[in-house]
Amino acid sequence: MHRLLRKVSGQPSRRKTTILLLMSVVFFMLPSGVLAQRKYSKNYPAGRIVRLELTNRSGTVTVEGWNRPEINITASLEAPSAIVQPQSLDDKIVINLIKDNAGRGDVGNVNFTIRVPYYTAVDIETRIGNLTVSNIRSTLVRAHISTEGDIVLTNIASVRVSGENLSGDIFFDGVLQTGGYYRFSSMQGNINIHIPVPSSFKLVATAPSTRAIDLGAFAGGEMRTVGDGRRIVGQSGDGLASMQVTNQKGTISFVRR
Amino acid sequence: MDTELDEPRAALVRAHLAECAGCAKTCEDLAEIVDVCKSGDPAEIVPPNSKAMWCRINNILESEIKPEPLPKIEDTRRRIWRFTLPQIAAAMLTIALVSSLVTVAAIRNYLTPAADDFTSRSAESQTMLERLMAKVGLGDTPQKARERRLAQQTAAIEYWNRRVQERKQQWDARMREAFDKNINLIDESVTEYTQILQTDPDDEITGEMLDSALDDKMSLLREFAEL
Numbered sequence: 001m002h003r004l005l006r007k008v009s010g011q012p013s014r015r016k017t018t019i020l021l022l023m024s025v026v027f028f029m030l031p032s033g034v035l036a037q038r039k040y041s042k043n044y045p046a047g048r049i050v051r052l053e054l055t056n057r058s059g060t061v062t063v064e065g066w067n068r069p070e071i072n073i074t075a076s077l078e079a080p081s082a083i084v085q086p087q088s089l090d091d092k093i094v095i096n097l098i099k100d101n102a103g104r105g106d107v108g109n110v111n112f113t114i115r116v117p118y119y120t121a122v123d124i125e126t127r128i129g130n131l132t133v134s135n136i137r138s139t140l141v142r143a144h145i146s147t148e149g150d151i152v153l154t155n156i157a158s159v160r161v162s163g164e165n166l167s168g169d170i171f172f173d174g175v176l177q178t179g180g181y182y183r184f185s186s187m188q189g190n191i192n193i194h195i196p197v198p199s200s201f202k203l204v205a206t207a208p209s210t211r212a213i214d215l216g217a218f219a220g221g222e223m224r225t226v227g228d229g230r231r232i233v234g235q236s237g238d239g240l241a242s243m244q245v246t247n248q249k250g251t252i253s254f255v256r257r
Numbered sequence: 258m259d260t261e262l263d264e265p266r267a268a269l270v271r272a273h274l275a276e277c278a279g280c281a282k283t284c285e286d287l288a289e290i291v292d293v294c295k296s297g298d299p300a301e302i303v304p305p306n307s308k309a310m311w312c313r314i315n316n317i318l319e320s321e322i323k324p325e326p327l328p329k330i331e332d333t334r335r336r337i338w339r340f341t342l343p344q345i346a347a348a349m350l351t352i353a354l355v356s357s358l359v360t361v362a363a364i365r366n367y368l369t370p371a372a373d374d375f376t377s378r379s380a381e382s383q384t385m386l387e388r389l390m391a392k393v394g395l396g397d398t399p400q401k402a403r404e405r406r407l408a409q410q411t412a413a414i415e416y417w418n419r420r421v422q423e424r425k426q427q428w429d430a431r432m433r434e435a436f437d438k439n440i441n442l443i444d445e446s447v448t449e450y451t452q453i454l455q456t457d458p459d460d461e462i463t464g465e466m467l468d469s470a471l472d473d474k475m476s477l478l479r480e481f482a483e484l
Contacts, residue, residue, distance in 0.1 A: 057484070058432065098483050105427030127480065128435050146480045147439040166439045166473065187442055187473065208466050209449075227462040248446055248466060 040075040040084050044093060046117045050138075051092035056126035057082065057101065059109035060149075065118030065135035072115040078108030098127075121158075130168075150189075165189065173257060176201050180241040188249040194257045200237030205245040205252050206230060212251035403464060410471040417478035428484060436481055443477065446470045 046069040054061060059078075071093060075084055083100045086093055101107050109129070116122065118137050125131075125144035133141055134154040141158045143151045145165035153163060156174030159181070163170045166187040173194040176182065182201070184191050197217045205213050211229040223234030245252050262270065274281045340348075397405065425433060450467035453460055 102483070103427075106429045127484070128432065146477055147435045166442060166477070185469075187439075187446065187470075206462065206466070208462055227460075230462050246466075246469065248470065249442075 038077040038079075038081050040073070040077060042073050042086060044071040044073075044086075044088055046070055046120075048091050049088070049093055050119065051121040051140075052114065052116050052123065053092060053094045053096075054112065054114070054124040055096045055098050056110055056112065056124070056129065057097050057107055058126065058128040059111045060130045060132070061112045061114070061124050061126060062132045063112075063114045063116060063122050063124060063134070063136070065120065065137070066115050067118060068115075069117055070115075071117070071120075073112065074114075075110050075112045077110050080104075080106055080108050082107045082110050084110065175199075175257075176241040176243070178240045182241065182243040184244075185246045186248070186250055189247070190250050191245055191247050191252045193243075193245065193252075193254045195254070196257045198237050199241075200239060201241040201243045202235050202239040203232065203243050203245070205232045205243075207247045207250065207252050209249045210247075210251055214251070214253045216254040217256045218254050399464075400458060403468075406468065407471070410468075410475060413475050414471070414478060417475060417482050420482035421478050424482060424484060428481075432481075432484065436477070439477060440474065443470055443474045447474070 049071060052063065052071070054063075073086060073093075073095070077084065082097050082104075084095065084097065085100050086095045095112075097107075097110060116136075118135055120136065121138045121140040122133055122136055123140060123142045124133070125142075125146070126149065127146045128149060129145070130149045130152070131143040131145060132152045132154075133143060133156065134152075136155075137157040139158060140160045141153060141156055142160075142162045143153065143164070144162070145151060145168060147165075148167040149165055150168045151163040151165055151170045153161065153171065154173045156172065157177065158174075159177045159179065161172065161174070161180070162183045163172060164183075164185045167189060168186065169189045170184050170186055170191045171194070172182070172184060172192070176195055176199050178200070184193070199218075203218075203223065205215075207213050208227075208230045213229075213232050215223060215232065218236050221234070221236065223232055223236070225232055260267075274284055421436075425436075428436070447467065447470050450463050450470060453463045454467065457463070
């Protein structure tokens with residue numbers, strides 16, 4: 001009976017010990033990057049700002065257009081933390097992590113989420129990482145990845161659109177503008193273009209290695225194959241926009257939006 | 258002399274001849290001529306050397322006649338610019354044709370992107386004007402242009418590669434890995450396209466892809482040299 005009483009009275013302290021042990025195990029099991037992650041957040045009134053220029057080293061970048069006259073920049077910085085110093089210039093915001101961290105060999109990923117007025121020209125690039133841009137109706141959307149990463153451009157209605165990477169997929173979903181110029185280029189990956197039917201554009205699509213060019217609903221008509229199927233050249237509708245798609249070792253597909 | 262004047266007038270003439278030596282001499286000369294003519298002997302009238310006399314007369318005449326003014330140069334020039342209507346029309350047509358060709362060539366040069374300046378084009382895609390220019394040494398053949406462009410790209414790649422090698426040790430492992438993987442990917446493509454062009458130098462698409470791959474390599478090196 002005494003033994004039983006001792007057991008019951010000792011239970012809370014044992015439980016505490018167990019919980020503490022478990023917590024310490026979980027603490028040490030967590031990746032160090034998560035613990036060292038820092039947050040950055042800043043808001044700017046849009047005012048006369050009509051352009052966003054971002055150059056990242058590594059990490060993901062997500063830019064979303066919204067119907068508010070302000071710019072919201074948030075970033076999560078992995079250790080060793082990069083220096084992030086956005087510059088609000090006359091008509092644009094410039095964030096250049098290459099310049100801000102010049103000479104620093106080891107810099108952790110920086111993952112950006114930026115919200116801008118939908119009419120903002122967006123020019124973003126990174127050395128490694130994914131780029132996502134959505135809901136933009138402006139003069140320019142440019143997404144450039146120096147090495148590897150996916151590019152996703154959704155609900156875009158800009159006059160000049162460019163997506164370039166070496167390894168990774170490129171996805172474009174949007175509406176082509178009259179007089180617009182659209183360029184998508186990859187060394188290896190899949191390029192998918194979602195545009196409405198009908199759309200008016202001139203096309204030069206080249207896939208020299210795979211010859212895998214699927215025009216979908218835009219096939220036939222004034223489209224013709226050249227160079228043993230390595231390239232398709234032609235026009236859809238009145239050809240009011242120009243599109244150039246090059247995938248050196250991957251595929252190109254057009255899908256009805 | 259001929260007794261044709263009435264007496265009062267004859268008296269006035271005699272009075273004048275008595276006073277004026279010049280007129281008196283002239284009168285004497287005339288009187289002698291009249292006398293000779295009246296003698297009626299033709300042998301006396303014919304001069305001993307008629308040719309010599311005519312020569313003298315000619316000389317006197319020539320010396321007295323003013324030399325004709327030389328034709329003015331302006332007149333000659335005016336004559337040069339005198340064209341017929343067909344000549345003018347032909348000249349205008351030639352000028353219009355030449356200026357049109359020059360304008361077309363200038364517009365083509367202006368509008369055509371630099372990457373397309375034969376570097377990625379085959380001989381088949383050359384226009385007549387371009388072929389003509391290449392023949393007279395004013396333009397490049399596609400192969401020459403490609404070689405020239407390739408040399409420029411190679412030089413730039415070497416430069417940026419040196420810069421990258423200086424800094425590469427400072428990068429973290431992930432950055433080095435991504436760089437190496439993608440530079441190898443580009444090099445594979447460059448090798449593949451170069452081999453195709455060795456067997457078929459006129460392959461336009463391959464020429465263009467080689468140019469594009471080398472541009473990609475140059476950009477990658479430049480962008481990583483900044484890190």
